[in-house]
Amino acid sequence: xxxxxxxxxxxxxxxxxxxxxxxxxxxxxxxxxxxxxxxxxxxxxxxxxxxxxxxxxxxxxxxxxxxxxxxxxxxxxxxxxxxxxxxxxxxxxxxxxxxxxxxxxxxxxxxxxxxxxxxxxxxxxxxxxxxxxxxxxxxxxx
Amino acid sequence: xxxxxxxxxxxxxxxxxxxxxxxxxxxxxxxxxxxxxxxxxxxxxxxxxxxxxxxxxxxxxxxxxxxxxxxxxxxxxxxxxxxxxxxxxxxxxxxxxxxxxxxxxxxxxxxxxxxxxxxxxxxxxxxxxxxxxxxxxxxxxxxxxxxxxxxxxxxxxxxxxxxxxxxxxxxxxxxxxxxxxxxxxxxxxxxxxxxx
Numbered sequence: 001x002x003x004x005x006x007x008x009x010x011x012x013x014x015x016x017x018x019x020x021x022x023x024x025x026x027x028x029x030x031x032x033x034x035x036x037x038x039x040x041x042x043x044x045x046x047x048x049x050x051x052x053x054x055x056x057x058x059x060x061x062x063x064x065x066x067x068x069x070x071x072x073x074x075x076x077x078x079x080x081x082x083x084x085x086x087x088x089x090x091x092x093x094x095x096x097x098x099x100x101x102x103x104x105x106x107x108x109x110x111x112x113x114x115x116x117x118x119x120x121x122x123x124x125x126x127x128x129x130x131x132x133x134x135x136x137x138x139x140x141x142x
Numbered sequence: 143x144x145x146x147x148x149x150x151x152x153x154x155x156x157x158x159x160x161x162x163x164x165x166x167x168x169x170x171x172x173x174x175x176x177x178x179x180x181x182x183x184x185x186x187x188x189x190x191x192x193x194x195x196x197x198x199x200x201x202x203x204x205x206x207x208x209x210x211x212x213x214x215x216x217x218x219x220x221x222x223x224x225x226x227x228x229x230x231x232x233x234x235x236x237x238x239x240x241x242x243x244x245x246x247x248x249x250x251x252x253x254x255x256x257x258x259x260x261x262x263x264x265x266x267x268x269x270x271x272x273x274x275x276x277x278x279x280x281x282x283x284x285x286x287x288x289x290x291x292x293x294x295x296x297x298x299x300x301x302x303x304x305x306x307x308x309x310x311x312x313x314x315x316x317x318x319x320x321x322x323x324x325x326x327x328x329x330x331x332x333x334x335x336x337x338x
Contacts, residue, residue, distance in 0.1 A: 006237065012184070050153060050237065065186075070268065078325060093186050095236075
């Protein structure tokens, strides 16, 4: 791990679809997104995926949480999305050893755009402020 | 006030364990506070815990993976003075060295802690790889545990579970070792070991 940087990436995303979707479709979409993220991270260079996680909260205490820890195991989902949502607000955290923040930002944005476009939708991604300049995170070299 | 520290690498299942424990403790009439030290610029675990109406404090001053220790002690003092918890559950970041917590606890000067328990969650799917690339971090977490939990028992093969048991026992032969599918709920024996 001596040469792997660790630069956590976080974002808020709004997934917008052309028509309302059943909850199950949102769940499948989120699982597909996390799996695509894991594959893209693994394909982007030598890295160790720590945790890829996403959370959507719904009124009344509902939630949908997705989690992936490698490209070789399917993501896990907890909770459920309600039926009939046309848009989904997601918080995303990518904790990966070995990939710079810029690479994670590109992966998160591109994979979301690809998946949404296949369904005629789109995703707005707002990257959270990044406090550690590339290569200067205290965990670099751990 | 009892203190339970739940450690384990990123994605091992700490949050899932804590959610289940907190809900079990609350159902038993305990007042539970959860301190979350989440790495990353936007916390996800604390949002989920609040959505589930659990009482959560976020440890977030500066770079949380490095300044956790001071934040932990000051937050424990605040809880002691204002909240009256029966149980405080601490979830350090899965990337942080648990030794920082051990060094910090002696600086706590509030109501005496009735117990301090360390539970370490281990992901059997990735343990061999993690032991290879993050040896000190993973080994330290297992070695210091009072209770060990192999998570994701529903996702791992019998061979992966056996390998995980063997590797864990080589590092920590004394702590009780549980094997669980945390998403499916907790065995009462595990709850009893972790919630006084």
